[in-house]
Amino acid sequence: MPKKERKRLQVVISEEQDALLTRTAYELSSPERLISKSEVVRLAIEKIAQELGEGDHLDQYRALLDTEGVTDES
Template identity: 90%
Template sequence: MPKKERKRLQVVISEEQDALLTRTAYELSSPERLISKSEVVRLAIEKIAKELGEGAQLDDYRAILETEGVSDENA
């Protein structure tokens, strides 16, 4: 079976965000399976999309994006 083609995305994140990503991957990992930071990002994307589809408040997400360290307007 041919390998599923994936799109690549490069983003710039802060050291604090990288630390959060690393910690989350570590916490989700088990002795049987290590979880990569990329998998954590994919999981987060799916979770946010699902919540938005279920009527999550857009204002809540917008407020998070406006907080320091999350927005990429200064990049």
């Protein structure tokens, strides 16, 4: 069976965001299965998309994106 092709995305995150990502991966991990930071990001994308599809939290996400810690550094 051929391996599923995935797209790669590189983003710049702050040290605080990396620490949150690491802590989240650690908390989701169990002795039987370690969760990677990439898996946490994929989970977050799916969760946000699901909530937006249901019309939930739209204003909250927009407010978060307006804060300095979440914006792109172009």
